[in-house]
Amino acid sequence: MIIMYKIKQQKRKLSYALKTLFILVIISCNPTQKTQQVMVDENKGTNKIEQSSLQSKYMEGTDFYATGKDNGWELNLDFEKDFTFKRSDGFKFSTPAVEGIKAQDYNIIRYRAVVESGEMIIQLDKQECVNNTTGKKLPYKVNVEIKRGIDKDYNRVEGCGRFVFDERIHDIWVLQQLNNKLATGPDLPYIEFNTTDGMAMGQTGCNNFSGKADFKGNKLTLEPLATTRKFCPNATYETDFLKAMSPGEWIYEIENGKLVLTRNGKESIMFKKVD
Secondary structure (H helix, E strand, C coil), X not given: CHHXXXXXXXXXXXXXXXXXXXXXXXXXXXXXXXXXXXXXXXXXXXXXCCCCHHHHHHHHCCCEXXXXXXXXXXXXXXXXXXXXXXXXXXXXXXXXXXXXXXXXXXXXEEEEEEECCEEEEEEEEEEEEXXXXXXXXXXXXXXXXXXXXXXXXXXXXXXXXXXXXXXXXXXXXXXXXXXXXXXXXXXXXXXXXXXXXXXXXXXXXXXXXXXXXXXXXXXXXECCCEXXXXXXXXXXXXXXXHHHCCCEEEEEEEECCEEXXXXXXXXXXXXXXXX
């Protein structure tokens, strides 16, 4: 577990470091450009995402992040390492990562971590939550309860949060490799992931498709894709592409402008960013 965590964190950090170096080179060539205005735009897709603090947290290994107004608290959950709660007044409480328990209501996950210095109970409730500080809508309502050995009662706070993922996946990707064979020719299938709306959409080379997509850490979950029904005898990859993109969970990795999706530890499909 420790070895796998270190590998995950090192790969994320290396990718982030290379991208940061690329941005710094751009800035040095144009000193009048303000740092906060720099936007990584590696394609001509419809979506551009600025490098954010959440992207930095993903590179550091965080899987879920939440904040709240009370004493400016924040919660970082790394499901392979530890859970850390911090407040702006300097208070900090950390525990090893524990498995979550799903309540009868499938949308609620509860974590209870006990250490020598106390315990922390975390509840993630999948419902729209408005951040009191930023006004932004986030997909999870978060409750945190902490009780140290010196405390008589639990200290409780509420806030909003979301699973952290590699924001670079929010883009348009064209098929490059399928079933270990290079994809060539005109009208190649492509897919666009919209992390804001939780959607995947695109074209098979003939028919359009769309469906829901969920992003958590380096995991992508696809629901069944709805497709149009045009007949295209020259759509070389349509059947194999739709079969490969069947519903379920994938592990994804982005590097050098390529998106690799694997399932059951075996590479299934590779995409390249649209230039």
